[in-house]
Amino acid sequence: MTALRDIPGVPELWRESTGHPDVVVGVLDGRPDLGHPALRGADIEVLEPRWLGSARDTGPPVEHGTFITAVLFGRHDSATPGFVPRCRGVVVPALRVESDGLDPLNLARSIEALVAAGAHLIHCSVALPTLSGDADPLFKRAVAAAVEAGVLIVTPTGNEGGRTLAAPAILPGVLAVGAHADDGTVFRYSNWGSAYLPHAVVAPGEFEHAVPGGTRRRKGTSVAAPVVTGIAALLASTRVSRGLPADPLGVRDALVATATPCGLTDSAGEPARCLAGKVNLAAAARAAVADDVVPSLLPMPVxxxxxxxxxxxxxxxxxxxxxxxxxxxxxxxxxxxxxxxxxxxxxxxxxxxxxxxxxxxxxxxxxxxxxxxxxxxxxxxxxxxxxxxxxxxxxxxxxxxxxxxxxxxxxxxxxxxxxSAWSVADRIRTTVAAIAPPPHLVGRVEAALRDFVNAVTGALRNPGRHAPQRALNHTAVDLIPPARAVAFAAARDLELRDLAVVRSPYGRPDSDSWDICLQFANPGDEYRGVTEWRFTVDVADVDPVTFGEPRSWAKRA
Known part of the structure; x- marks a missing residue:
């Protein structure tokens, strides 16, 4: 890609907006050269990181900061136009030397300063590798506070060659960005993995843009990330131009939800390298500029x-x-x-x-x-x-x-x-054989257990996303407890009248336990009352587990 205008959908959005003065975009990077022709006269405020002292900004940090800032705010009458030159920019030049990006206090104070300055979006150029899959508490707290305030933080996943985790890209609520080449192939060095997946996309990561003294072609996730920051700012500005709130977090959700998944050829045989997918600007624009982002497209909690x-x-x-x-x-x-x-x-x-x-x-x-x-x-x-x-x-x-x-x-x-996969009929036969009811009751118990499974997978069918749903669905896998209950009922001519899931009083302090409640009654004699059976399922782990013995008692009418 030669220039930002080559990204599909960008010229069309530029015809409607090149940013809005009421949308504030923050940048955490090196100090930009504001005398560059692309940035001369731009509405950019520099917040000095006084907590770092007075060391001089030179070399690579200035080049990187100029490149990133011009991708966002480059004048459209220059050789390197940016995404949103009409937005207001706020820059904290806190990445002067390599060690600045490793200092959690520096990073936290920079994020806090940008939020305090009114930023709606923050481009954070840091991709700090972490073996633990976590980040320093100070930095995490600053990022979480920004997200809680409705600020969108966009950051690269990093270029360590694959499954390396990096902060803040792994932190909840941010928009993490991997990189692909002009032909759509994801760069092999672009970090990826399930830790990024709930909130990550890939974007074009190689093009030429402004640096001190001219232009330079750069590539990597730190090039792709400002593309997504610019697109998000452009969509937020379009919303404001149409009389809608900027809603940067809603824009984030639209970008993730509408991303186009990779195939085999553009992901080195591993489509998961593509994270949630490639930014689809046309689809994201349709979703983001609606009065409300479609709720069904919003990310679920992990x-x-x-x-x-x-x-x-x-x-x-x-x-x-x-x-x-x-x-x-x-x-x-x-x-x-x-x-x-x-x-x-x-x-x-x-x-x-x-x-x-x-x-x-x-x-x-x-x-x-x-x-x-x-x-x-x-x-x-x-x-x-x-x-x-x-x-x-x-x-x-x-x-x-x-x-x-x-x-x-x-x-x-x-x-x-x-x-797991099985034949329901076979599972029912082996379960009934395991509890060994009297021979004359085998057929009735199998039929009652079949009705139970049909109820769980039919009338009570659910997606299994919430704790009581997971507990109920697990009973269709571990049939021994319900089999004991229906065998008891069959011996007494009782039929299943009700099935419910309620919070259990049993379980370890760190458990998430639910009781499956089966109520049986005699269909011909309502005055005999109800017999209730309960068994407990713990869903605290990914794998639910039934524990303890089933319990039963009579409940009078």
């Missing part, structure tokens, strides 16, 4: 999910789909993938209910290859006897859009054992 359904698949792009001769034939696909397991990464795996995708599954972690093998095996098994699949995954707070379909929330899957 949380465990226990979902039931059937395993399905789709494709992120036509290119991925076209690599298969018969992509719509699950039996053919299962046979092909068994012979070519490396092709499994080209599919967008899903948990489906009634043929409609409810969750997209992204294998992650050290067992990624084993998880793909399990997905292939389950897909093949579904063509024979399997009719129910359970997934214990983590909702990472973002969505994908399968080719030809709607928006689907993403679950990361970190171990093969967290994906």
């Amino acid at each position: 949380s465990p999910v226990f979902a039931l359904g059937r395993l399905g698949y789709g494709f992120a792009s036509r290119q991925d789909r076209d690599r298969f001769a018969r992509p719509e034939d699950p039996r053919w696909m299962a046979e092909y993938l068994a012979a070519h397991p490396e092709a499994a990464v080209a599919l967008m795996w899903t948990v489906d209910v009634d043929g409609s995708p409810q969750h997209a599954l992204i294998p992650s972690g050290p067992y990624r290859a084993d998880i793909f093998a399990k997905l292939i095996a389950v897909l093949a098994a579904q063509e024979r006897a399997v009719d129910l699949v359970s997934v214990a995954g983590t909702a990472v707070g973002t969505h994908v859009r399968p080719l030809g379909g709607g928006v689907v929330p993403v679950l990361t899957l970190s171990a093969p054992a967290r994906l």
Whole structure:
């Protein structure tokens, strides 16, 4: 890419707005050369980082700060126009030497100064690698306070070559940015991973722009990040021009929700490198300038999910789909993938209910290859006897859009054992055999247990995102406790009258325990009252677990 105007959708937005004076964009970087022709006369205030003393700004920090600031505020009558020259800029030149970017107190005070100056958006050029997956408490507190105040922080994921974690890109609420080349291929050095995924996109990361004394071509995530800051500021300015609030966090959500997922060819065979996807400016503009960002597109909180359904698949792009001769034939696909397991990464795996995708599954972690093998095996098994699949995954707070379909929330899957598949009829037979009711009751117990599973997967069907939903869904997997209850009821001619999930008084202090309550009554004698059975499920971990013995008592009418 030669210039910012080459980004699809930018010229069209520039015809409506080149920024709005009421939108304030902050920059945390090196000191910019405000005498550069691109920045001369720009409405930029410099807040001196007096806590750093009076050391002189020279060399690479000034070059980097000039480049970033000009990408945002470059005059449109210069050779290097920026995204929002009509916005007001506030710069804290607190990255004078390399060690400044490692000082959490410096970074925290810089963020706080920009928020106090009224910034709606902050471009933070820091990408501080962290082995712990965490950041210094001072820095975290400053970032969290900015997000809480409605300020959008945009920052690069870093260039350490893959799965390196960097702050503040991993912190909740920020908009993290990876980089791709002109042809759309994600740079191999652009950091990626599930820690970024709830709030991260990739953007063009190589072009020529202003530096002291002229221009220079640069590339990397620190080049892609100001592109996204500029786009976000441009969308916020467009909202203000239309009489709407700037809503920078809503703009963030629109950019993540409308991003275009990568295929195999543009992600080195690993679509997760693309994070939530490539910035789709046209789609983001349609979502961001509405009176309200569509609620269904807003990221969910990161949380465990226990979902039931059937395993399905789709494709992120036509290119991925076209690599298969018969992509719509699950039996053919299962046979092909068994012979070519490396092709499994080209599919967008899903948990489906009634043929409609409810969750997209992204294998992650050290067992990624084993998880793909399990997905292939389950897909093949579904063509024979399997009719129910359970997934214990983590909702990472973002969505994908399968080719030809709607928006689907993403679950990361970190171990093969967290994906299970079985025949309901077989599971019921083995469960009833395990509890060994009297022979004359076996048929009735199996029928009652089948009704129970049908209720959980039918009338009480749910996405498994909240604690009581996860507890209920788990009962369709661990059938021993409900089997004992229905065997007791069958021996007394009782039928299931009600099924509920309530907070349990039992469990460890750090548990999240829920009671599954089954009420049985004699259909022919309402005066005999109700018998209630309860068993407890702990959903504190990603994998729910039933503990303790089922409890029962009679409740008089």
